[in-house]
Amino acid sequence: MTLVGSIGRIVAALTALMVTTGITRAQDFNDYPTSARVEYAFGCLKANGETRQAIEQCSCSIDVIASLVPYERYVTAETVLSVSQVRGDMGGPFRTSEQAANALNELRRAQAEAEVRCF
Numbered sequence: 001m002t003l004v005g006s007i008g009r010i011v012a013a014l015t016a017l018m019v020t021t022g023i024t025r026a027q028d029f030n031d032y033p034t035s036a037r038v039e040y041a042f043g044c045l046k047a048n049g050e051t052r053q054a055i056e057q058c059s060c061s062i063d064v065i066a067s068l069v070p071y072e073r074y075v076t077a078e079t080v081l082s083v084s085q086v087r088g089d090m091g092g093p094f095r096t097s098e099q100a101a102n103a104l105n106e107l108r109r110a111q112a113e114a115e116v117r118c119f
Contacts, residue, residue, distance in 0.1 A: 032066045032074070040065070048119075060118035061111070068110040077107035 037059075044058035065074065080100040083090075 031071045032062070033071075036071070036074070037062050037066070057118045061114040064114035064117050065107075065110045068113060069106055073103060073106060077103040080104055081107075 040062045041055070041058045044061060045054050048054040048058065069077070080103050084100065
């Protein structure tokens with residue numbers, strides 16, 4: 001076996017490894033269902049004006065959030081946000097729970113990062 005043949009095999013193996021890693025990362029990044037991305041973008045558009053620029057910024061924002069917060073934890077944080085707005089005793093545990101606060105803080109940090117990167 002020649003040196004060129006060995007180098008060619010090494011390059012091919014490294015290329016295959018990089019492609020596999022890229023596919024895995026893309027799957028991790030795209031674990032948010034389209035409906036969740038659209039729902040976020042729709043709310044973002046309502047809050048930031050319904051312009052072409054806002055579409056770009058809002059779609060960028062959910063992409064950044066998706067890269068930082070796994071979908072399962074995003075759902076948890078969104079649920080906490082929604083239920084904590086219920087008045088009285090029903091929403092109390094969601095306003096005072098440490099677990100709920102941690103979920104909200106993670107989402108808020110991701111939203112702050114998205115704000116810096118996209119707006």
